[in-house]
Amino acid sequence: MTGIRLDHVTKRFKTQLAVDDVSFSVNDGEFLVILGASGSGKSTILRIIAGLEVQTAGHVFIGDMMVDDYEPRDRNIAMVFQSYALYPHLSVFQNIAFGLKVRHVEKTEIERRVTETARLLGIDDTLTRRPSQLSGGQRQRVALARAIVREPEAFLLDEPLSNLDAKIRSSARIELKRLHSQLKQTFIFVTHDQSEAMTLGDRLAIVDHGRLLQIDTPERVLSHPMNQYVASFVGSPEMIFLEGNVESTSGGYIFGLGPVRIPVRGVGQPGPVKIGLRPWDVSVARAAHDQSVAGVVSGVERLGSSDQLFIELSASPGAPASSSTSPVAVRALVRAYDFNIGDPVWVGFDPDRALFFDDQGARLESMSLATRLG
Amino acid sequence: MRKRRGRKWIRLGRRIATHAILILACAFAVFPIYFIAVTSFSTLPIASITAQVLIPKESQLSLASYNAILFQQNSPNFATLIMNSLIFAGSAAAIGMLLAAFTGFALSKFNFPGRRTFVYFILLISLFPSFVMILPFYLMFAQLGLIDSYLGLIIVYSSGAIVFSGILVKNYMDSIPDDIEEAALVDGLSRTQAFFRVLIPLCYPVLGLAAFLAFVGPYTDYVFAHVFLTADTTKWTLALGLYNIANTDSGQSNYGLVTAFAIVMSLPIVAFYIAFQRYIIGGLTLGAVRG
Numbered sequence: 041m042t043g044i045r046l047d048h049v050t051k052r053f054k055t056q057l058a059v060d061d062v063s064f065s066v067n068d069g070e071f072l073v074i075l076g077a078s079g080s081g082k083s084t085i086l087r088i089i090a091g092l093e094v095q096t097a098g099h100v101f102i103g104d105m106m107v108d109d110y111e112p113r114d115r116n117i118a119m120v121f122q123s124y125a126l127y128p129h130l131s132v133f134q135n136i137a138f139g140l141k142v143r144h145v146e147k148t149e150i151e152r153r154v155t156e157t158a159r160l161l162g163i164d165d166t167l168t169r170r171p172s173q174l175s176g177g178q179r180q181r182v183a184l185a186r187a188i189v190r191e192p193e194a195f196l197l198d199e200p201l202s203n204l205d206a207k208i209r210s211s212a213r214i215e216l217k218r219l220h221s222q223l224k225q226t227f228i229f230v231t232h233d234q235s236e237a238m239t240l241g242d243r244l245a246i247v248d249h250g251r252l253l254q255i256d257t258p259e260r261v262l263s264h265p266m267n268q269y270v271a272s273f274v275g276s277p278e279m280i281f282l283e284g285n286v287e288s289t290s291g292g293y294i295f296g297l298g299p300v301r302i303p304v305r306g307v308g309q310p311g312p313v314k315i316g317l318r319p320w321d322v323s324v325a326r327a328a329h330d331q332s333v334a335g336v337v338s339g340v341e342r343l344g345s346s347d348q349l350f351i352e353l354s355a356s357p358g359a360p361a362s363s364s365t366s367p368v369a370v371r372a373l374v375r376a377y378d379f380n381i382g383d384p385v386w387v388g389f390d391p392d393r394a395l396f397f398d399d400q401g402a403r404l405e406s407m408s409l410a411t412r413l414g
Numbered sequence: 415m416r417k418r419r420g421r422k423w424i425r426l427g428r429r430i431a432t433h434a435i436l437i438l439a440c441a442f443a444v445f446p447i448y449f450i451a452v453t454s455f456s457t458l459p460i461a462s463i464t465a466q467v468l469i470p471k472e473s474q475l476s477l478a479s480y481n482a483i484l485f486q487q488n489s490p491n492f493a494t495l496i497m498n499s500l501i502f503a504g505s506a507a508a509i510g511m512l513l514a515a516f517t518g519f520a521l522s523k524f525n526f527p528g529r530r531t532f533v534y535f536i537l538l539i540s541l542f543p544s545f546v547m548i549l550p551f552y553l554m555f556a557q558l559g560l561i562d563s564y565l566g567l568i569i570v571y572s573s574g575a576i577v578f579s580g581i582l583v584k585n586y587m588d589s590i591p592d593d594i595e596e597a598a599l600v601d602g603l604s605r606t607q608a609f610f611r612v613l614i615p616l617c618y619p620v621l622g623l624a625a626f627l628a629f630v631g632p633y634t635d636y637v638f639a640h641v642f643l644t645a646d647t648t649k650w651t652l653a654l655g656l657y658n659i660a661n662t663d664s665g666q667s668n669y670g671l672v673t674a675f676a677i678v679m680s681l682p683i684v685a686f687y688i689a690f691q692r693y694i695i696g697g698l699t700l701g702a703v704r705g
Contacts, residue, residue, distance in 0.1 A: 092596050113602040125597035129615050139601035186601070 042103045042193040042226055043068045044089060049098030051084055051250075058084045059095070060250035066194075071220050071227045073241035075234060075273070081250035082230045086196050089228065091115050102193060118187035122199040124179045126171040132158075132182050133167040139190045157189045161219075177208045184219070194226040201236065213239055234274050238262075246270050268401035271316050277341075277348050280317045280370050281397075286310050286407075295409065297368060302391070303410040313404065314397045319348060321393040322372035324379070325386050332388035337379055338369070346373050351387055454479055454673035479674035483659075490647045492678075495655040500682065502651060503633035505568045510575025510628030511621055517576050518583025518617075519609060523595065533581070540578045548641055555642070564649065567642045571632035579624035586620035587613065622693025630683060652679045 044066040051059035058081045066072045076082040087093040089100055091112035100107050107115050118139075126135050133154055134141075140150045158164040161181040171179055180200060187195055201209050201216070217240055220227050231237055237244050238258045245255040246269075254266040258274075265271035271279050284297035286308060293304040295315065325332065339350030353368040370387060379385070391409035398404055455475045484492050521533055551570055552561070560566030590613065598608040614621070632638075636653040643649045650658075656679065660672045 090600060092599065111604070112596075112599045113604070117600070119597070119600045121593045121597060123591060123593055125591065125593040127594065127597075127612060138598075142602040142607075186597075190601075 043070075043101075044194055044226060044228065045101040046085070046089070047099040047101065049085070049088060049095045049100065051081075051088060051093060052096045058250050059088065061098070062247075062250070062252045063098075064245055064252060064255050066226055066228060069224050069226055071217070071229065071240060071242045072245060073237040073243070074228065074230045074245045074247055075232070075237040075241075076247035077232055077273070080232075080247045082232075082247045083198055084250075085247065086119075086198055086228060086230050089194075090117055090119050090196050116193045118190050118192040118195055120180075120183045120187050120195070120197045120200045122202055124171075124183040124200075124203075126179060126182055126186075128171055130170075131167065132163065132169055132171070132174070135171065135182055136185045136189050139186065153189050154185075157185045160188070160222075161185050176204055177212065180204060180212065184216075188219075188223065192225075194228060197227065197229045199231050200229075202231070202233070209236075216240065235276060238274065244274070246273065248273075264403075264405075265316075265395070266403050268314065268316070268397045268403075271395060271397070271403075275318060277319045277343075277371060277373060280319060280322070282315045282317070282368060282370070284313060284315065286313050293407075305408050305410045307406040308396075308404060312399045313407075314399070315409075316395040316397060317370070317389055318393065319371045319373040321389050322370055323388045324349060324351070324372045324374050325388075326383075328386045329388060332386040335370070335385050335387050337381055337383045337385055340379060340381060342377075346375050347377055347379065348373055349379055349385075351385060353387060450673045450676055453669055454677050456670060479668075479670035480678070482671055483675050483678065490650050490655065492655070494648060495650055495652045496679075496682075498649055499633055499652040499679075501564065502567055502571060502639075503629045503631075506571035506575065506632045507625045507629035509568070509572040510579060511625040513572065513576045514579035514583050514624045514628070515614060515617065515621060517580030518585075518587050518620075519613065521580065521584040522587035523592070523613075533584070536577055536581060540581070544574055545637055548638065552641055561642055562644055562646050562649065567638065570638055570642065571635070572628070574631060575624065575628035579627055582624055583617065583620055586617055590616055619693045622690045626686065626690055626693075629686060633683060 045064075047063055049059055049062045050057070060081075062081075062085060074082045074085060084093060088095045089102075091107065091110060095108070102115055102117065112119075127138065130138065136154045136157065137150050140153065145153075155164060155167070158167055161184060163178055163181050163185060166174060166178060166182075171182065174182065180203075183200065201212050204212055213236060229237075229240060241258055243255060243257055244261050246253045246261065248269050254261060254270050256264070261270060261274050265274065268281070272281070282297050284295055286304060287294050287296055288310045293308055293310070295302045295304045295313070297315070323329075323332075328334070333353050335351040335353040337349050338352045341348040341350070349372045351370050351372060353370065372387065394409050396404040396407040455477070521529065547570075555561055555566045555570075558566075560569070594612060594616070595608050598612045599605070603611060633651075634653060635651075636657060639651045639654050640657075643651070643654065652675075656672070656675050659668075659675055
């Protein structure tokens with residue numbers, strides 16, 4: 041029963057606050073991904089769990105034990121580093137066996153465990169070689185093997201796939217996921233790559249500037265982001281934000297965006313807001329359709345399986361041509377490859393998919409659009 | 415067409431010139447050694463540059479000088495001299511290497527206040543010739559009764575190694591990524607164990623260089639040995655013995671003896687270098703000294 045729990049953990053480096061009152065639990069056997077931009081504190085959190093950094097405040101629990109005063113070697117965790125940190129002067133076999141040798145495990149037992157783990161990861165033919173003679177993918181697997189063979193209570197992985205070639209990375213991802221389901225151990229995985237996080241994580245913990253913003257399943261993080269940062273960080277291509285105002289009228293609240301007016305459902309108050317839309321929820325057509333707005337394609341990004349169109353909305357039909365507001369820009373993800381710059385298009389979206397955020401970035405869960413655009 | 419041909423000749427000319435200069439430079443370096451070697455084998459008790467000496471005739475070669483130095487009854491005995499030199503230089507090499515390793519480790523892998531200043535300070539000190547320390551050392555050691563003792567001179571020789579080799583080791587360790595040490599900590603080692611079992615093995619090249627430097631300095635040293643070993647000739651080193659031979663016989667030196675002595679004296683260094691050259695060159699080139 042080895043869950044891991046952080047209780048109000050804070051870490052301050054001289055003047056810089058790296059980790060800001062972070063608390064969360066990792067369930068036994070769960071694959072938790074800590075997702076954040078560079079410098080967000082995600083690696084520091086991992087290192088605090090490992091014991092390589094000592095927190096300024098707060099407690100770390102591995103299992104039921106409070107491990108604050110324990111050295112890394114006594115915490116029974118294994119770590120895979122971004123650069124793999126293999127011992128260059130030892131063979132692959134010796135690298136994997138190192139942790140066992142240090143703990144005076146019996147020689148035949150070491151032999152058995154190392155060869156078994158090497159076979160599991162497909163590196164049993166490299167056991168006599170040195171790390172310098174291996175490819176990046178092989179080195180990564182040796183680092184994994186070194187962790188697995190120790191049968192620790194939890195695995196801590198610090199961006200282990202970042203140094204791999206892009207081609208190998210996706211197969212390495214799948215292999216890692218498969219490994220996790222085979223081993224049924226707790227994995228804590230740190231990354232800045234949101235697609236990696238979405239693929240691998242049972243749950244995601246989003247971190248920004250040392251603070252934990254949201255911890256949830258990938259689906260919920262995508263559909264119910266707690267704030268604008270989470271909404272824009274997760275999901276590719278990035279979410280579109282339209283800035284407007286909620287105005288109070290006799291008929292209720294209205295969202296105003298340029299010349300566009302949409303009724304708003306739910307509880308709220310007047311003021312500046314942002315609407316967030318996923319590019320794949322924006323529909324684009326060559327002809328006007330129900331409650332769509334006219335626009336012009338200003339850019340095309342060919343992504344391979346689809347195109348992302350950059351569209352500037354014209355004033356809605358009927359509004360004066362000399363609108364003083366700057367053009368509203370949206371992005372849409374389309375499957376058809378035949379849109380080009382300059383094409384006139386008509387844009388619409390499903391109002392239920394729009395998310396509201398206040399001007400501080402917090403999510404306004406109670407507000408939603410009543411009807412379609414226009 | 416003309417240009418191309420010209421270019422080939424220029425390249426060839428450049429190569430010849432380069433080789434000629436290099437050969438000349440080598441000659442400058444090697445010739446003194448050759449000259450000394452030839453003189454040591456000659457029967458003539460003088461050293462002179464004549465055609466006879468440059469390429470000696472068979473009849474002129476003899477091992478008389480070597481015989482005199484090694485096997486005849488001298489005071490002090492050559493065997494004693496070489497043993498002492500090896501004791502002093504060997505101990506200094508071992509202790510110096512260890513101390514340099516500790517110093518380099520502390521300066522490289524620990525963050526303590528004033529670290530940068532301390533490094534600059536050490537670099538500054540290494541600029542001074544070691545002789546400036548003779549007077550303070552002598553006065554200190556005389557009070558401690560360490561003159562004319564093995565311990566005293568070994569301490570002096572060992573301390574020299576820390577200053578320069580410590581920086582060498584630090585620079586080398588700086589190039590070893592921190593996460594290798596951290597991996598060792600997670601794998602189950604304490605900080606000290608990680609130092610001896612992971613970091614040190616990775617530093618063998620620079621440690622080899624540090625050991626070599628810590629050996630050569632004391633082995634060839636005359637000044638400190640002369641000051642710290644006075645009356646007791648049983649502790650004399652090769653350097654002192656060499657001076658002794660060079661200075662007897664009413665001012666007229668027997669160059670054959672002197673050069674033979676020098677050749678024999680240099681053999682351990684050559685042997686040491688041959689044994690360790692892989693490490694020494696590795697330590698020199700693998701980013702050992704960077705300003």
